Amino acid sequence: xxxxxxxxxWAFDWDVIHFNVGLHDLKSLSARKLxxxxxxxxxxxxxxxxxxxxxxxxxxxxxxxxxxIIAMTTPVPDGEPGRVxxxxxxxxxxxxxxxxxxxxxxxxxxxxxxxxxxxxxxxxPGNVHFNxxx
Numbered sequence: 402x403x404x405x406x407x408x409x410x411w412a413f414d415w416d417v418i419h420f421n422v423g424l425h426d427l428k429s430l431s432a433r434k435l436x437x438x439x440x441x442x443x444x445x446x447x448x449x450x451x452x453x454x455x456x457x458x459x460x461x462x463x464x465x466x467x468x469x470i471i472a473m474t475t476p477v478p479d480g481e482p483g484r485v486x487x488x489x490x491x492x493x494x495x496x497x498x499x500x501x502x503x504x505x506x507x508x509x510x511x512x513x514x515x516x517x518x519x520x521x522x523x524x525x526p527g528n529v530h531f532n533x534x535x
Contacts, residue, residue: 415467418460419509422452423474423492424529428483435483446495453499457506471500473512476519480527 426449429440444452453471460469473493477484493512500506515522522535 415464417468417470418464419470419472420456420460421472421474421511422449422456423489423496424477424484426452427474427477427485427488427492429485430483437483437485440483446491449492450495450499453496454502457500457503469503469506470509471496471506472509475511475515475529475531477529478519478523478527481529482527484529 426444427442428435429437429442431438431440434440457469457471460467473496474489477486477489479486489512493510497508500508520526522531524530524532
């Protein structure tokens with residue numbers, strides 16, 4: 402929807418909106434640089450939950466007939482320099498609690514589907530980004 406070539410992106414009917422929120426909320430920054438040692442996490446668990454609920458409401462307003470689907474945050478691997486392994490699972494659980502209030506939004510559980518095979522999809526060990534196949 403940020404595609405500048407689109408003329409009024411909300412002016413037409415959306416069939417499906419697949420959205421996610423997570424990995425950027427989990428990162429820790431210090432002087433705008435990634436680093437969990439001296440950094441501060443972008444969003445606390447409470448702020449993350451609030452964002453999930455707000456985004457769900459926001460997406461429903463301009464596209465009430467669209468099928469909304471949320472993608473759960475993918476796992477953070479051990480050794481990731483700006484995020485803590487295990488935090489994505491906490492965010493996923495927190496999002497599920499909020500989504501109980503939005504029963505019409507199905508979950509695309511990328512966390513669960515990637516967790517057991519994540520090393521296959523990494524660009525490098527300890528990196529949250531995926532290779533071309535991923």
